[in-house]
Amino acid sequence: MTQHRHRRLRRVGILVAVPALSALTLAACGGGDDGGSGGSGGSGSADSFSFAFENASGGQQNPWQLLADQYAEETGVEIETQGLPPDSYGLSMRTQLQGGSAPDVMMFSPGAGNANAVLPLAEAGYIEELGEESASLIPQGNESLFEIDGKVYAQPTSIIPVGMVWNSSAASEAGVDIPEDQTAMLDACGTLADESKSFLAVAGSAPPNMGLMAMAISATRVYAETPDWNEQRSAGDVTFADSEGWQATLQTIVDMNEAGCFQQGAAGGGFDAITQGLTQGTSLGAFVPGAAATELANASPGLNLQVQPFPAADGGDPFLLASPNYALSINASADEGAKEAAREFLAWMAEPENAARFVELQGGVAITGPDENLSPVYEPVADLLENGDYAPLPNLAWPNPGVYDALSTGVQGLLAGQGDVQSVLESIDQAWDQ
Amino acid sequence: MTATMGTPQDTGPVVRGSVPAAGGGQPARSRRSRPLITYGRWWWALPAVLAVLLIHYVATAGGALYAFTNWTGIGDFDFVGLENFRRIFEDPASIGSLENTLFLAFGFLVLTNVVGLLLALALNRTLKTRYLLRVLFFMPVVLSPLAVSYVWKFIFDFNGPLNGVLAWFGAAPRTWLADPTLALWAVLVVMAWQTTGMVMVIYLAGLATVSTEIEEAAALDGASTWQRFRHITLPSIRPSVAIASTLMLIQGLRVFDQVMALTGGGPAGATETLATQVYKETFALSNFGYGAALALLLTVIMLVFSVLQQAATRDRS
Numbered sequence: 001m002t003q004h005r006h007r008r009l010r011r012v013g014i015l016v017a018v019p020a021l022s023a024l025t026l027a028a029c030g031g032g033d034d035g036g037s038g039g040s041g042g043s044g045s046a047d048s049f050s051f052a053f054e055n056a057s058g059g060q061q062n063p064w065q066l067l068a069d070q071y072a073e074e075t076g077v078e079i080e081t082q083g084l085p086p087d088s089y090g091l092s093m094r095t096q097l098q099g100g101s102a103p104d105v106m107m108f109s110p111g112a113g114n115a116n117a118v119l120p121l122a123e124a125g126y127i128e129e130l131g132e133e134s135a136s137l138i139p140q141g142n143e144s145l146f147e148i149d150g151k152v153y154a155q156p157t158s159i160i161p162v163g164m165v166w167n168s169s170a171a172s173e174a175g176v177d178i179p180e181d182q183t184a185m186l187d188a189c190g191t192l193a194d195e196s197k198s199f200l201a202v203a204g205s206a207p208p209n210m211g212l213m214a215m216a217i218s219a220t221r222v223y224a225e226t227p228d229w230n231e232q233r234s235a236g237d238v239t240f241a242d243s244e245g246w247q248a249t250l251q252t253i254v255d256m257n258e259a260g261c262f263q264q265g266a267a268g269g270g271f272d273a274i275t276q277g278l279t280q281g282t283s284l285g286a287f288v289p290g291a292a293a294t295e296l297a298n299a300s301p302g303l304n305l306q307v308q309p310f311p312a313a314d315g316g317d318p319f320l321l322a323s324p325n326y327a328l329s330i331n332a333s334a335d336e337g338a339k340e341a342a343r344e345f346l347a348w349m350a351e352p353e354n355a356a357r358f359v360e361l362q363g364g365v366a367i368t369g370p371d372e373n374l375s376p377v378y379e380p381v382a383d384l385l386e387n388g389d390y391a392p393l394p395n396l397a398w399p400n401p402g403v404y405d406a407l408s409t410g411v412q413g414l415l416a417g418q419g420d421v422q423s424v425l426e427s428i429d430q431a432w433d434q
Numbered sequence: 435m436t437a438t439m440g441t442p443q444d445t446g447p448v449v450r451g452s453v454p455a456a457g458g459g460q461p462a463r464s465r466r467s468r469p470l471i472t473y474g475r476w477w478w479a480l481p482a483v484l485a486v487l488l489i490h491y492v493a494t495a496g497g498a499l500y501a502f503t504n505w506t507g508i509g510d511f512d513f514v515g516l517e518n519f520r521r522i523f524e525d526p527a528s529i530g531s532l533e534n535t536l537f538l539a540f541g542f543l544v545l546t547n548v549v550g551l552l553l554a555l556a557l558n559r560t561l562k563t564r565y566l567l568r569v570l571f572f573m574p575v576v577l578s579p580l581a582v583s584y585v586w587k588f589i590f591d592f593n594g595p596l597n598g599v600l601a602w603f604g605a606a607p608r609t610w611l612a613d614p615t616l617a618l619w620a621v622l623v624v625m626a627w628q629t630t631g632m633v634m635v636i637y638l639a640g641l642a643t644v645s646t647e648i649e650e651a652a653a654l655d656g657a658s659t660w661q662r663f664r665h666i667t668l669p670s671i672r673p674s675v676a677i678a679s680t681l682m683l684i685q686g687l688r689v690f691d692q693v694m695a696l697t698g699g700g701p702a703g704a705t706e707t708l709a710t711q712v713y714k715e716t717f718a719l720s721n722f723g724y725g726a727a728l729a730l731l732l733t734v735i736m737l738v739f740s741v742l743q744q745a746a747t748r749d750r751s
Contacts (some may be wrong), residue, residue, distance in 0.1 A: 090720075121508060204612055204701070205697070207698070268612030400720075405714075412700055413614075416701035418702045
C-alpha cells in the first residue's frame with residue numbers, strides 16, 4: 001500500500017468519523033424516552049429516590065427540603081433533591097418527564113389550571129396511580145383536582161387558606177377595624193388615604209397578584225352562593241360574562257381603586273411594595289397566600305399578621321378560599337425500587353405527626369382540617385375552616401392556565417385604566433373555551 | 435536564485451512548490467507539486483455543513499412544523515392546518531403584540547440611527563474630548579440588557595428618581611411602566627439608550643473612510659454643511675447605513691429582554707411583543723402549537739423586512 005493511498009484512506013476515515021461523532025454527540029445530548037426505566041434517581045433501589053419541588057429562594061430552609069432531610073435522617077433512605085424556581089418548574093417537569101429524566105417524586109399543583117398542574121401529566125400517562133392511603137387525604141369536594149376516572153394521581157399535603165393578610169398592629173395604630181362589608185371597607189379606604197396610608201398593598205405589575213386578589217374577592221361574591229360554579233361553567237350552564245358574581249367581583253376592584261384602597265402607584269407596584277407596605281405598616285393588608293404570611297411574620301419579629309376573610313358584599317356572609325394547593329406524585333416510569341421508596345415516603349408524609357410537621361414548616365393548615373395546632377395566623381378564619389365555609393382556590397379547577405392569565409392581566413388592565421369589567425370577563429370566557 | 439535572493443518572509447515560491455533544489459540546477463521533485471489550496475475539496479466542508487443543516491435548519495424546520503399542530507407540550511397532538519394562524523389574526527392580543535413589535539422595531543431603527551449618526555458626526559473630528567466621549571457613549575452597549583433594564587425600572591419606579599426630579603418642578607408623579615400609553619415609549623427609550631453607542635461606532639467607522647480632501651474642496655466651492663453631508667458624507671457611508679439599519683431593525687423586531695424585565699408585557703398586554711408572547715404562550719401557558727405559529731410569523735416578518743431593508747439601502751453605484 002503506497003503512502004499516497006494511506007493518506008487518502010486517512011482522509012476518508014476523517015470524513016466518516018466527524019459526522020458520525022457529531023451524530024453520536026447529538027444523540028447523547030438528545031436523550032430519549034424509550035429507555036424504559038426513566039427516573040433520574042437512577043439507583044433503582046428501594047433505599048433511594050429523587051425528589052423535585054419548587055424552591056423560590058433556592059435556600060436549604062425550604063419546607064420540602066427540610067422534610068426530605070428529616071425523612072432521610074429517620075429512615076436512612078437517600079433522597080436526591082432538586083429545588084427549582086417556581087416560574088420554570090412546570091416546564092422543567094414536563095421536559096424531564098418526556099425526556100425520561102424526571103425525578104421519582106415530584107411536587108405539583110392539583111387540577112389542571114396552573115402551569116405546574118398534575119392532571120394533564122397524569123392524562124398523558126406520565127404519573128403513577130396512587131393508593132387508598134393517598135385518596136383518603138383528599139378533602140371532600142376536592143376529588144376532581146386529584147383524580148381522573150376515579151384513579152388518584154396526587155397526594156395532598158396541607159390546606160392553604162387564601163384571604164387577606166392583615167397587619168393587626170398597624171390597623172390598631174391607624175384606628176381601623178377589619179370592615180364587615182364593602183361599604184365599611186370603602187369608607188375605611190378613604191380615611192386611610194387621608195393619612196397617606198392604604199387599606200391594601202398590591203403588586204399591580206405582577207399579574208399573579210392581581211389574579212389572586214380577584215379570586216379572594218370572588219369567594220364571597222361567587223363561591224359563597226354557588227360553590228359548584230366551576231362545574232356549571234364546565235357544563236356550559238354559566239359564563240363569566242353573564243355571572244353577576246364575577247361582575248360584582250371585578251366591579252369591587254374598580255370601586256376600590258377609585259376609593260383609594262391601594263397604595264400610591266399601585267398599578268406599577270411589585271411584590272416589594274407588598275412586603276414593604278405590610279412590614280412598615282403603611283398598608284394594612286395584602287393578598288398573599290396564608291403560608292407566605294407565616295413566612296413573613298417569622299422573618300419580621302413583632303409583626304402581627306393574620307389571615308382575614310375579604311369583606312363580604314353588603315348583606316353577604318364571610319367566606320374563604322382554602323384548598324390543598326400542593327400535592328406529591330410519583331413518576332410512572334421510575335424504576336420499581338424507586339417507586340417503592342417513593343410510595344413509602346408518601347405514606348410517611350401521610351402520618352399525622354409528619355403531616356403536622358410539614359404544616360408547621362410550610363405554614364398551612366393540616367390536611368385533615370384545623371386542629372389544636374392551628375397557627376395563630378389563621379385564628380380569625382378558624383370558624384370558617386371548622387364550619388366548612390370555604391371553597392377551593394378556583395383556578396385549580398379551571399381547564400387551562402390561560403384562564404387565570406386572562407383574569408390576571410384583565411384585572412391588571414382595570415387597575416391601569418384599560419378595558420372594562422365586561423370585556424375582561426369575555427376574554428376569560430374565550431380563554432376557557434380554547 | 436529566486437529563493438536565495440528572496441526575503442525570509444517571501445514564502446510564495448515555497449507554497450507554490452516552485453523552489454529549486456539548493457546547489458543544483460535541476461529543480462527538486464517537490465513533495466507538493468501543486469499549490470496547497472488545490473488540495474481543498476468541497477467535501478471537506480461537509481461535516482460543518484451537515485452540522486449546520488442538522489442543528490440549525492432541520493431543527494428550525496422541525497420546530498416550525500409544530501406551528502400547524504395543537505400540541506400542548508405534552509402527550510399527542512393533531513395537525514390543525516392554519517388554525518393557529520387564523521387565531522393569531524383574530525386575537526386582539528396577538529394583533530396588539532404585532533403592532534407593538536413593529537412600533538418598537540421602527541422606533542428603535544429610527545431613534546438609534548438618527549442619534550447614533552449625530553453622535554458619530556459630533557465625535558468624528560475636532561472635538562478634543564471625543565475619545566473619552568466615545569467611550570462613555572459606547573459603555574452601555576457592553577452591559578447586559580437585563581441589568582440595564584432593571585436599573586431603568588428603578589428610575590421609572592413610582593417612588594424612583596425620575597418622579598423625584600419631576601417633583602422638583604412641581605409635576606405630578608407618573609406610573610411610567612404601568613401607564614398603557616407611556617410604557618411602550620419607556621421600553622423604546624431603554625432599548626435606544628443602550629444600543630445607540632453601537633450605531634455610533636458603526637458610523638464612526640464609516641466616517642473614517644470619507645475623504646477630507648473632497649469635503650474641503652466642496653467647502654471651498656461654497657457648499658453648505660448640509661450640502662456636504664447630503665452629497666458627500668451620506669453617499670460615502672452608505673455601507674454603514676445599510677449595516678446599522680439592518681442590525682437595528684432585526685434587533686428591534688426580536689426585542690425580549692427589556693420588555694420582560696421592565697413590564698413583563700403589561701399592563702394588560704400594552705407592551706407585549708411577538709417575542710414575549712411566543713415565550714408566554716409556549717412556556718407559561720403550554721400552548722406550544724400556538725407559540726410555534728407566533729414564532730414562525732415573527733421569523734417571516736424579520737426575513738421580509740430584512741430583505742426590504744437590504745434592497746432599500748443597497749449601493750446602486
